[in-house]
Amino acid sequence: MLTKKLLETRRRKPDIWPVYRPPEEYREVARAVLDAYRPGVTHGELDEALRDVETHETYTLVRGLRKLLDHRLAFEREPAADPVSLREAAFERGFVTDARERRAVMEAVGDEFSISAADVADSLWADREREQRLHDAPEVGPTDLLRQYNLALTQTFLCDAASLTVESSTDLDRLAAAASEVGVMAEYTDDSNALRVVGPAAVSRKYRTYRKRVAEWVGRVVAASEWSLDARVEVEVRSETRLYEFAVDSGANELFPFFPWSCTPDDDRRARFGDRIGSRIPRWRLRATPTVLRGFDGERAVVDFAFERPHSGRECYLAVFDCWTPDHLDSRLTSLRAAAGDRPILAAVNERRCCVSGVDREALGDGLASRLVAERATDADAVVWYANALPIEGVTAELDVLEREWVETDRDYLLPLDLDAEPVTFDVDAFAYDRQVEPEAVRHHALDTGYGVLSNGTYLPEPVAADLRTEIDALDRRTLGAVRPLLRSYGLGTDALTALGYAVDEPTNRATCRVRRQEVD
Incomplete structure (x- = not known):
């Protein structure tokens, strides 16, 4: 986004619009700005270089392009020694009146910090913003930079919007989801053919982050295939707030970037x-x-x-x-x-x-x-x-x-169902999925009303459980090792033995311990 000072608009009541810069007309200006951003250049050197690029017509454009680039690029400086300490050591040596005296002071300070006089001179003010150096050249062309500028101009301009309305025949749902994702107050209109958005001017001025959220979302809008945006914008005219109309659509896509730069930090x-x-x-x-x-x-x-x-x-x-x-x-x-x-x-x-x-x-x-x-x-x-x-x-x-609540509702729904009437063993989760009920409700229903066996997520209706008891009783040696394969064939674990009416003797060898019928009181 830009600052209000860099915002250029024109108005003719009831309309207002930003002054866009068509890429085909201002490509050379953008190229001149990019040429100034060579690796190693300082902020101070950029000030001088870009001052020569500015004209009466383009000074807001040049400064706007610079603001966008400075926000995305890394400026840094690695001084040979701490600049504050170097300045203190230099000032302690008194005033200098000519280049010879200054060189002598630099050499003396360099000897104190074990660095050269040139390094002292280079590092003396390295902590100041003007002396920060550009790390890498910008990876953007003049056309895309101008399109990013036009988007930033629109985003800044819409910070004064009381409301926005967006229509799209291709991406309306995606834009609605994007509004929710970035935290913009948006909702469908009554006929669901457009999105109505609360503008930054309609909320308290202290919530500045909402402006950036709306700006981020506007970037998603202009990247859509087909779209139109209408806004009611507040303008101060002679100490009076007036509403003007603004409209733009995908017919102006050549003005805007295909991949907008983000203007908000990632919110995880x-x-x-x-x-x-x-x-x-x-x-x-x-x-x-x-x-x-x-x-x-x-x-x-x-x-x-x-x-x-x-x-x-x-x-x-x-x-x-x-x-x-x-x-x-x-x-x-x-x-x-x-x-x-x-x-x-x-x-x-x-x-x-x-x-x-x-x-x-x-x-x-x-x-x-x-x-x-x-x-x-x-x-x-x-x-x-x-x-x-x-x-x-x-x-x-x-x-x-x-x-x-849903488990209780499903328990009431299952009351008429006789689980023991089922002809085969069934998996509780699969049974619940087929009937679209909660598995926990099926388990409660089995324990409350069934006579069969519930074990390991599996239910044996009573007739099937009776067949299993017959098979267990028919074993020549009724040990746990012999019973376990039978239980496994029914999808049960050894915990089902108690429900089936069996007890397991205390084992000395787990596999050979005896399984016997429980005594009935």
Whole structure:
């Protein structure tokens, strides 16, 4: 992004637009800027070189190109000795009045630090920004650099947008998912043909990070195949804020880069949340990327995380509100409820990021945020608060509650089912998957109502268990070593012997210990 001082716009009410620089017209200017960025050049030398490139027409362009390059390139300096210590040693030797005296001081300081006089002179101010040297030349051509500049111009310009509307016939869902990923407050319009975005000017000025999030997302928009962007932009005119209209679309793709540079640091909170919560919920399947939900009537909404039960197919969704306003919270959750139907929705709300203009942090600390959420989050099944990292403990606790509720629901559903009427041994997990119920509900049902044997994830209906008992009783030598293959053929472990009505004598040799019928009181 650029600074406001480098932003050039034109306006003719009701329209306003940035002054773009077509690459075919300004390629030579961009090439001259890139030529100045040779390896080893200092910031101070760049100041002088680029001053010669600037003209009355291009000085904002040249400075904007420099800002983009300086942000991406590495400037460093490895002095022969600590510059502060060198300066102290030099100043202790008093003033110098000519080159000879200065050379003598440099040599004396060099002897003290065991370096040459030239190294002293080179390192004396090496900790100052003007003296930092460019490590590598920029790997970008003049055309792409100008396209990156036009994008940065647009991103900076839209920092004053109160709202944005984006349409795309090819990438709308992908852009909706990208908005959720970078933390932009976006939602589908009522007809689901466009995305409506809360602009940076509509939130409190203290949340500057939201500007960068919107800017990052705008880079994703211009990289789409087909798109149009409309914005309502606030402009100060004679101490009065007025709204102007801005519009641009994919017909201007030649102005913008194919691969936009990122303007926000990588935020790995989502990845860390996915990695850490995955180990806490082994009985759930996690989708850690934003997902677009579609309702029966065409409603669409984006969830940040989806949690699925592998056997029953039930799903629960997590919507993250890292930056939020009460109206956006209400509207997005309403859309989510329409798209998700009766599937549960959890809302993770950052208690420090209520972006309502005019609400100070102390008011939020006094509970205003919780009251705002309570009023607007009625479509969420649960609200989980967090301050910095996404709330692993809170989400895990809500998922555990849902799991217990679904197990109880499935136990009631299975009540009429007689497991002992099944003709063969069956795997509990496979049985649950076929009937789309929770395996734990099947296990409870087997223990509560069945007369068969549950062992090692396998259930033996009573008629099959009776056949197994007959085979065991028919063995010539009823030792554990002889019984174990029979149990294995039915998918059982030795723990099933007790349920089958057998006891194992205390072994001296485990394989030869005797298996006998339990005495019935």
